[in-house]
Amino acid sequence: STGGAVATPEDHDVEYLTPVSIGTPEQILNLDIDTGSSDLWVFSSETSRSEVKGQTLYDPSNSSTAQKLEGYTWSISYGDGSSSAGEVYLDTVSIGALTVSSQAVEVAQKVSSEFTSDSNNDGLLGLGFGSLNTVQPNAQKTFFDNAMPALDSPVFTADLKAGIPGRYNFGYIDPNAYTGNITYVSVDDSQGFWDWTSPGYAIGSGSFENTTIKGIADTGTSLLLLPSSVVSAYYGKISGAKYDSTQAGYVLPCSPTPPDFAFGVGDDGAAIVLPGKYINYAPTGSSGTTCFGGIQGDSGIGFAIFGDVALKAAFVVFDGGSKTLGWASK
Numbered sequence: 001s002t003g004g005a006v007a008t009p010e011d012h013d014v015e016y017l018t019p020v021s022i023g024t025p026e027q028i029l030n031l032d033i034d035t036g037s038s039d040l041w042v043f044s045s046e047t048s049r050s051e052v053k054g055q056t057l058y059d060p061s062n063s064s065t066a067q068k069l070e071g072y073t074w075s076i077s078y079g080d081g082s083s084s085a086g087e088v089y090l091d092t093v094s095i096g097a098l099t100v101s102s103q104a105v106e107v108a109q110k111v112s113s114e115f116t117s118d119s120n121n122d123g124l125l126g127l128g129f130g131s132l133n134t135v136q137p138n139a140q141k142t143f144f145d146n147a148m149p150a151l152d153s154p155v156f157t158a159d160l161k162a163g164i165p166g167r168y169n170f171g172y173i174d175p176n177a178y179t180g181n182i183t184y185v186s187v188d189d190s191q192g193f194w195d196w197t198s199p200g201y202a203i204g205s206g207s208f209e210n211t212t213i214k215g216i217a218d219t220g221t222s223l224l225l226l227p228s229s230v231v232s233a234y235y236g237k238i239s240g241a242k243y244d245s246t247q248a249g250y251v252l253p254c255s256p257t258p259p260d261f262a263f264g265v266g267d268d269g270a271a272i273v274l275p276g277k278y279i280n281y282a283p284t285g286s287s288g289t290t291c292f293g294g295i296q297g298d299s300g301i302g303f304a305i306f307g308d309v310a311l312k313a314a315f316v317v318f319d320g321g322s323k324t325l326g327w328a329s330k
């Protein structure tokens, strides 16, 4: 079997939302597919009313296939300090033509203010490794883990785009979605992330810098977070770029367009090139002359995060069979 659905960007590509069908009859929620976590949780009829502002709610009592996992709970917190918690049901979940009949659907009873204020985001669908799932007393499988045995190929692909809808596909690799070759690299799943190592980077037309960059491919992170040495080398090339402590990040003049940034993939010279305009993440003020940088430092995290700013420049294969990542230009 195969499946897939569109991934529609919110403002500034801060996140991408994908329609997911839950229950019988189907209830369609727009979820943030997140390779950096492994819980499928949704706003629901059980979410405290004061914490709901416009989100679509999953109501298990309206689904003939919902079954409550009595005594099961979940609680999660994310890198940006947001959090949510609740109870657990099993129900039918589909992404396009791909259906998992007994998927753990974690219903939120409480969500932090960041989720409340994100009115288009009805929850998250985690595609990290199972070790990250927070359900107690027994961890639950991700949608991908449940679907994998039935998939034509044990893969899903991320084809995010700048400012326009892209796609997540399951079970196949669309040869029309990328150019050139897909370069596969090994993944370290010991921390539950799609963790890989880039051999280095290049700035604009500059020479390639060989430096090991270990990091995760994370569709749930908006920016590209890299070691401070790389970040200061990049912004050092841009007059007027500086670290702005009030913004807690590097800012740069929105014009002229900043230099491209390329990161290496594999050991035979392949690279993914981010057009400089991707580094103009969003204007910081009303004048539109200063932009917040799409590349920021990873200090305090312990690894780099190849988030949406990087992923939208590539076609990425997440191979659950061989536990590898495939990177291609497009």
Ligand SMILES: CC[C@H](C)[C@H](NC(=O)C[C@H](O)[C@H](CC1CCCCC1)NC(=O)CCNC(=O)[C@H](Cc1ccccc1)NC(=O)N1CCC(N)CC1)C(=O)NCc1cnc(C)nc1N
Pocket (backbone or CB within 6 Å): 014, 015, 032, 034, 035, 036, 037, 038, 076, 077, 078, 079, 080, 081, 082, 114, 118, 124, 132, 133, 134, 218, 219, 220, 221, 222, 223, 292
């Ligand atoms: C089982 C936990 C699981 C593995 C968890 N995984 C993650 O945090 C990574 C995961 O991909 C999450 C998924 C997010 C969570 C918030 C909602 C959107 C999805 N990613 C992050 O937290 C990365 C940092 N956040 C971001 O990148 C958010 C994402 C977002 C998008 C839209 C709206 C709101 C938030 N972006 C922003 O806040 N932006 C606003 C500011 C702008 N300058 C950039 C964009 C973890 O590591 N948690 C441990 C943890 C807990 N607490 C903390 C403080 N740090 C932690 N690392």
